[in-house]
Amino acid sequence: MGSEPRLLVVDDDALIRDELEGLFASQPYEVDCVESVGAAMERLTAAEFSLALVDVRIGGKDGIELTQQIRERWPEVDVIMITGHGSIENAVEAMRRGAVDYITKPFQAEEILMATEKALERRQMLDEIEYLRRQLQDRYSFANMVSRNPEMLEVFSTLEMLARNDVTVLITGESGTGKELAARAIHYQGKRKAARFVAINCAALPENLLESELFGYERGAFTGAVTDRVGKIEHADGGTLFLDEVETISPAMQAKLLRVLEERAIERLGGNQRIEVDMRVVSATNEDLEALVRDGRMREDFYYRINVVPVHLPPLRERVEDISLLVSEFLRNNPLAREKSLNRLSEKALNQLVAYEWPGNIRELSNVMERAILRAKGDTIREVDVPTGKSGDRNAGPKLTYDMPLREYIKGAEREYLSRLLTKHQGSISPCAKHASVDQATLHRKIKAHGLRANDFRQNGRNGEGR
Numbered sequence: 001m002g003s004e005p006r007l008l009v010v011d012d013d014a015l016i017r018d019e020l021e022g023l024f025a026s027q028p029y030e031v032d033c034v035e036s037v038g039a040a041m042e043r044l045t046a047a048e049f050s051l052a053l054v055d056v057r058i059g060g061k062d063g064i065e066l067t068q069q070i071r072e073r074w075p076e077v078d079v080i081m082i083t084g085h086g087s088i089e090n091a092v093e094a095m096r097r098g099a100v101d102y103i104t105k106p107f108q109a110e111e112i113l114m115a116t117e118k119a120l121e122r123r124q125m126l127d128e129i130e131y132l133r134r135q136l137q138d139r140y141s142f143a144n145m146v147s148r149n150p151e152m153l154e155v156f157s158t159l160e161m162l163a164r165n166d167v168t169v170l171i172t173g174e175s176g177t178g179k180e181l182a183a184r185a186i187h188y189q190g191k192r193k194a195a196r197f198v199a200i201n202c203a204a205l206p207e208n209l210l211e212s213e214l215f216g217y218e219r220g221a222f223t224g225a226v227t228d229r230v231g232k233i234e235h236a237d238g239g240t241l242f243l244d245e246v247e248t249i250s251p252a253m254q255a256k257l258l259r260v261l262e263e264r265a266i267e268r269l270g271g272n273q274r275i276e277v278d279m280r281v282v283s284a285t286n287e288d289l290e291a292l293v294r295d296g297r298m299r300e301d302f303y304y305r306i307n308v309v310p311v312h313l314p315p316l317r318e319r320v321e322d323i324s325l326l327v328s329e330f331l332r333n334n335p336l337a338r339e340k341s342l343n344r345l346s347e348k349a350l351n352q353l354v355a356y357e358w359p360g361n362i363r364e365l366s367n368v369m370e371r372a373i374l375r376a377k378g379d380t381i382r383e384v385d386v387p388t389g390k391s392g393d394r395n396a397g398p399k400l401t402y403d404m405p406l407r408e409y410i411k412g413a414e415r416e417y418l419s420r421l422l423t424k425h426q427g428s429i430s431p432c433a434k435h436a437s438v439d440q441a442t443l444h445r446k447i448k449a450h451g452l453r454a455n456d457f458r459q460n461g462r463n464g465e466g467r
């Protein structure tokens with residue numbers, strides 16, 4: 001649709017058409033005027049309109065009939081009915097058949113403008129709501145990522161927004177939480193997807209190699225440089241440069257990269273030609289970069305340059321609700337599992353997965369599942385092989401098993417949920433209540449009922465934040 005809303009006036013009275021045309025010409029609208037139902041249908045087919053103003057009688061034809069047809073065939077076009085003085089029945093009938101408003105003749109200019117503006121505003125609001133609703137619908141997955149954890153769903157919306165905007169992103173999260181997957185999602189869902197996604201693992205190369213890898217070189221730049229070589233940064237032109245494990249870059253290299261980020265241009269090693277690069281930069285780290293800045297291991301200017309928009313991926317142990325979802329996803333995508341028609345997990349196996357802490361997060365879960373798929377017989381994974389011992393939760397209640405009565409199981413699950421929640425928010429009730437979508441009083445009551453105490457979770461924080 002064009003920038004200005006397009007209106008269609010349908011009236012067989014030339015005086016009214018002229019009047020409305022003149023009136024709307026002074027407004028930020030585009031307006032087409034037609035004198036017959038046939039011409040109206042033709043215009044509606046040919047162009048996109050936001051609103052039609054339809055007279056109740058058009059050259060012997062029924063404007064109310066036309067209103068209904070418009071609403072059926074072009075539901076995005078709203079209709080305001082123009083009725084004769086005193087014909088309230090017509091107005092009511094028009095509304096019943098889908099008009100948003102009506103105006104009676106003779107009308108004031110002011111009246112027409114108000115009704116038009118109101119209808120357009122309402123339409124815009126409906127469009128926004130529809131847009132948000134559609135977004136919510138697909139939110140259990142984004143690109144190749146799946147989750148039903150509220151914090152991750154926020155992450156999905158952020159990634160979606162970032163894909164559409166060309167800003168620099170820093171993705172943080174423990175090992176195996178999906179940082180690279182998120183970086184790829186930003187690239188492949190965005191307008192740079194036709195160009196390259198160039199990933200560089202900064203930890204994998206010693207400094208001098210990293211430099212030539214990133215910047216490229218010209219023949220004779222150093223011993224062994226027998227031909228010219230295009231660097232990764234140049235390769236990323238038009239696309240995305242992904243700096244993985246960015247914390248391992250030395251301060252000297254950070255300074256060189258900082259210049260690239262600021263100038264959006266490089267020189268190859270041994271070269272003196274300035275080469276412009278148009279790229280988006282996404283970095284990833286599993287370290288606390290602010291702490292590195294404080295320790296002088298990361299330049300503050302570099303940090304600010306790469307951390308324009310931060311995205312944090314929570315560890316798997318803080319989103320246990322994702323475990324079964326991820327497992328189904330793995331089973332669906334694993335060729336061997338498909339071949340074996342493996343599609344189920346026993347209660348015991350699920351319990352094992354949920355009880356484990358997952359220091360290696362989703363990557364570790366994926367490895368555990370691969371081993372289990374290999375060993376499984378029949379259509380069910382009965383047991384998984386996870387390191388045992390480290391449950392470590394002093395608030396853990398009795399172990400949940402399906403031998404328990406339902407009521408006891410649910411009680412146990414609720415207790416576990418609450419203690420995880422309290423751990424996560426360090427005993428702070430308000431964020432816990434928000435997270436759980438219950439009011440604070442309910443949460444207090446439940447915590448008490450389970451013999452838990454919010455205070456017990458308070459001194460646990462590793463840092464003294466808020467003190």
Ligand SMILES: Nc1ncnc2c1ncn2[C@@H]1O[C@H](COP(=O)(O)OP(=O)(O)OP(=O)(O)O)[C@@H](O)[C@H]1O
Nearest residue numbers: 144145146174175176177178179180181286362363
């Ligand atoms: N939300 C998710 N849904 C489905 N699969 C996921 C999700 N997150 C991660 N994975 C899978 O988990 C594995 C690890 O993801 P990825 O390599 O992106 O993690 P990472 O954070 O970059 O890890 P590291 O810090 O070790 O480099 C990959 O196989 C990825 O496909």
Ligand SMILES: [Mg+2]
Nearest residue numbers: 179180244284
């Ligand atoms: Mg990675």
